[in-house]
Amino acid sequence: MWCPSASLSTWANAWLAGRAAPDDVLDALSARAPTHSVTAYDSVAAGRTGLPWPDVDDAGAMSLLQTLRTAAGRRADIAWPARPGIGLVLPVPGDVRGLAAGTQFQRDALNSGEAIIITGPDAEAVGLVPDFEYDDTDDELPDGDRVPELCALSWTVYSLPSTPLLDHLDLGEAEYTLRSAVRSAAEALSALQLGSSGAVDDPRGLVEQVLETNRHHRAPDHAPARALRVLENAARVDAIITVSSGLMPIGTQSASAAQIADEALRPLAGVVRSARIAAVNAILESAWH
DSSP states (O other): OOOHHHHHHHHHHHHHTTSSOHHHHHHHHHHHOSEEEEEESSHHHHHHHTOOSSOOOOBOHHHHHHHHHHHHOOTTSTTOOSSOSEEEEOOBTTBOTTSOTTSHHHHHHHHHTOEEEEEOTTSOEEEEEEEEEEOOOOTTSOGGGOOOOEEEEEEEEEEOSSOOOOOOOOHHHHHHHHHHHHHHHHHHHHHHHHHTTTSSSOHHHHHHHHHHTTTTOOOOTTOOHHHHHHHHHHHHHHHHHHHHHTTOOOSGGGHHHHHHHHHHHTTHHHHHHHHHHHHHHHHHHHTTO
16 A cells, blocks of 8 residues: 555655654654665756765665755745645556656656656656665575565655656545445455365455555555545555455366456556555645645
8 A cells, every 4th residue: 555655755745744753754764664765866866856966875864855855845935836746656567657758767667666756846856766675585495485575775866857747636536436446356356266266265364464564554644534545445456456366267167257357357456556646646735735
């Protein structure tokens, strides 16, 4: 439910709006990974954020906060935008809305599956992409027992050639669409369970396990209850998709169940992404009301 870019964007936005302290942002970051660092990808990004250039030594979490403040501008600026200057993008192949075409930012954001875009009062924009660093797993353990742990997030800041056009999806519409997605996903999971020949005893229990891994990430206090509900439902659909992908039955007797489930699940990933963006946008907006 809470990818690193969603956590950083909502908490940093709350801090910039005076609704959270710097320590709140740092706590949210530490829940993601023990250490965070930030570097500029290019000299223009460095100029817009105050990051060092041409030296590109990683700066720590406090420098990340300063980077965000410098890029977004201050609330006292005359040209401060009516909308928050921070936006979340969740690109996938075939849908890269909000990303400048042909840029390294687009390629890296697409590879990561997430990014943050910050537009300052002067309409100059930068993008941030996280890079995930995992610890070494125990080579003596069987492959199935190796669970790499996220030990660091390094954020790269890119200058953007123009102000991006970000989607501002209606939260009510997203919630309505998501209700149907929850039903479709649950029906697909049931169909796969019946066709899996008992290979998995408790697929719904697996869904709950997937959900539990992200429930320790919290939202700022000002987050609307409706937005949190949408995020929770989106996470449930996403967890069902994840679990179902491991239950796709093989064989002639289960081919019809697989086809029905695949047709039901295929469009749901886009619904989940749209719902998450709409919910995060609502949380960003609520900080300024």
